Amino acid sequence: MNAASTQVSWTPVKWNLVNKMPLAALFVAVFLCSLAWSQTAPPAPPPTLLGNEACSSCHASIYQSYKNTVMARASGPATDGLIEGKFDDDISAVHYRVYRQDRHVWMSYERKGKNPLQGQRELRYYIGSGVKGRTYVFSVDKFFFEAPINWYAQEHRWNMTPAYAEVAEVPLNLPLFPSCLVCHTSSVQPPIAGTENEFSGQPFLDNGITCERCHGSSVVHSQNKGPILNPATLSPDRRDSICMECHFEGTVAIDQPGKRLSQFQPGDRISDYIHYFVLSSNAPPNPQSLSQFEALSLSECKRKSGDKMWCGSCHDPHSEPSPAQKASYYRSKCLACHGESFAARHHPEKQDCIGCHMPALPSKDVAHTEATDHRIRRYPKNPELTIRAPVQKLEIFPASDAGLATDRDYALGWQTLVERGMKGAAPQAEQYLKKAAAEYPNDAAILSALAFLEQRKGHMDQARPLYERALKLDPLDSGAANNLGTLEARSGHLQPAVRLWQQSFEREPYRSVIGMNLSLAFCVDGQVDVARRYLARALQFDPDSAKAKQLWTHLNADPAECKF
Numbered sequence: 001m002n003a004a005s006t007q008v009s010w011t012p013v014k015w016n017l018v019n020k021m022p023l024a025a026l027f028v029a030v031f032l033c034s035l036a037w038s039q040t041a042p043p044a045p046p047p048t049l050l051g052n053e054a055c056s057s058c059h060a061s062i063y064q065s066y067k068n069t070v071m072a073r074a075s076g077p078a079t080d081g082l083i084e085g086k087f088d089d090d091i092s093a094v095h096y097r098v099y100r101q102d103r104h105v106w107m108s109y110e111r112k113g114k115n116p117l118q119g120q121r122e123l124r125y126y127i128g129s130g131v132k133g134r135t136y137v138f139s140v141d142k143f144f145f146e147a148p149i150n151w152y153a154q155e156h157r158w159n160m161t162p163a164y165a166e167v168a169e170v171p172l173n174l175p176l177f178p179s180c181l182v183c184h185t186s187s188v189q190p191p192i193a194g195t196e197n198e199f200s201g202q203p204f205l206d207n208g209i210t211c212e213r214c215h216g217s218s219v220v221h222s223q224n225k226g227p228i229l230n231p232a233t234l235s236p237d238r239r240d241s242i243c244m245e246c247h248f249e250g251t252v253a254i255d256q257p258g259k260r261l262s263q264f265q266p267g268d269r270i271s272d273y274i275h276y277f278v279l280s281s282n283a284p285p286n287p288q289s290l291s292q293f294e295a296l297s298l299s300e301c302k303r304k305s306g307d308k309m310w311c312g313s314c315h316d317p318h319s320e321p322s323p324a325q326k327a328s329y330y331r332s333k334c335l336a337c338h339g340e341s342f343a344a345r346h347h348p349e350k351q352d353c354i355g356c357h358m359p360a361l362p363s364k365d366v367a368h369t370e371a372t373d374h375r376i377r378r379y380p381k382n383p384e385l386t387i388r389a390p391v392q393k394l395e396i397f398p399a400s401d402a403g404l405a406t407d408r409d410y411a412l413g414w415q416t417l418v419e420r421g422m423k424g425a426a427p428q429a430e431q432y433l434k435k436a437a438a439e440y441p442n443d444a445a446i447l448s449a450l451a452f453l454e455q456r457k458g459h460m461d462q463a464r465p466l467y468e469r470a471l472k473l474d475p476l477d478s479g480a481a482n483n484l485g486t487l488e489a490r491s492g493h494l495q496p497a498v499r500l501w502q503q504s505f506e507r508e509p510y511r512s513v514i515g516m517n518l519s520l521a522f523c524v525d526g527q528v529d530v531a532r533r534y535l536a537r538a539l540q541f542d543p544d545s546a547k548a549k550q551l552w553t554h555l556n557a558d559p560a561e562c563k564f
Helices: 023-029 060-066 178-182 236-247 292-297 300-308 326-345 353-357 399-404 407-419 425-439 444-456 460-473 478-490 494-507 512-524 528-541 546-555
Strands: 075-077 085-089 094-101 104-111 117-127 133-140 143-146 149-152 157-160 186-188 204-206 252-255 274-279 394-397
Touching: 085 157, 104 133, 178 186, 236 292, 252 407, 274 407, 292 300, 326 353, 394 399, 394 407, 407 425, 407 444, 425 444, 444 460, 444 478, 460 478, 478 494, 478 512, 494 512, 512 528, 512 546, 528 546
Parallel strands: none
Antiparallel strands: 075 117, 085 094, 094 104, 104 117, 117 133, 133 143, 133 149, 149 157, 186 204, 252 274, 274 394
16 A cells, blocks of 8 residues: 555444444454643634735835735745755655645655655645745645644755654644644634634635734725724733734643634734743743743843833834844944943944844754844853753743733643643642632533543543533534543443544544544454545555554455454
8 A cells, every 4th residue: 555645535434333342352453542632712703804915005115125024924835935955864764855846836755665655745835934944834635734844044954843853754744733823824714613724725815924913904994994003002011912922932821711812913912812821940041942022021121121112122023124234223222222322331342232132042943932032131141050940830921910820721731731741740730620620610621631631640430521521511622532532442432432533533634543543443343444444544644654554454464454
């Protein structure tokens, strides 16, 4: 079987397994799914927007200068942002190539030898301005994914995407989440209900960050019925919310009930949609792990200036100074506060303020962190403490939002850290999850997270009713359905497990482990053709899965072997 070119005509399959399956067969049939919990929220319809062109007739000069900014170039069709190239990944032994052919952009992948692999994906969009890096997006059956390779601009080379540099299998099932689109595109469309990356049409309608992302919808303004929104005239929290939307990540970010970041509109408070938290420490943070907004909050300039200082104090979002103009441009911003008299006695021979006080950071990846040190330190070259105390505290950011933090926020925040493997986070997660479950008895995300915690501890009887309650509140929660299916299978209840897996697999066919579970279950029941269909569907999205390919060999043996 050439897994890379597998095509499946997909229809749901009814479950016919007998109720009394031998327990031994059950254990053969079930390849336990990786546990995963997720927060879900109903997407909101996007507002009516007109795009940059609606502003061009009255603001021609701004329109022309803005087209050349990093924000305006943050995304677009792959054909417009193509960086051709090729490279060999030593870990997976795969040769990748990105190229243009017949007005289309393609990524091909090929491995020769004992474990051959060959295929290609058409790249639809690019994400990233290219200053730090660029990645691409492809789709399979209306599901959109990030390419497994990235262009690293500072190193001027192609390589595997961050976090997948050491994998031996080609990761072709990396979902493109709406949270990624929010900061790189405009007019983001909501995914199909119950999914994170399946779209009925284009995932976004406008390339890059449009005027309306900061100034609000231009529909009313274009009809001469009202002024456009000017961020500088807003209250500090609403003004800063516009910048925080894309220039702050924090340690964890918790969607508020029924809200998503993609619903945020200029003039809103971002804290009404999402709460950000950072981990406390007694040592100075590594600037390479900070986003611009957090780093600026740590600067002496910001602390002394208060709300007077914001991103717009130094940056004009409508234009960017040329390399030759940068030193004088940013020096003028410093002198706007410090004055000419200060400049006369403070290194008058040095005109480049940012070269000393905001040095460039040697970041070679494409992480969403600052490229220059926005802490604006007086002596940036002084050594900093590197010893950190054990981190045990989550704090909401900014500190002015302290009164908004809830037990629900802390519960989901600590649980996120548990999932990331942070030592010592589990007791905090359990403490807050139990408190939050009492305070929010009808919150599906809390119930699912608490069930996940109980399942990890082996408390199946406690986890089952929590998952069931979560699914009653949110029937489209694939994480809860998948995990409850695993729990049911372990308990010998394969029929309800299969029903749950089927529901989850319909919404997430790229989760190959679910497809393998279903394939094994149907094979044990004697429905080998159905088993092959489920596995072929999984391989369509994840063609280099060694476990899936091994199972495919078993299913096509004579007779078929229902084992793994």
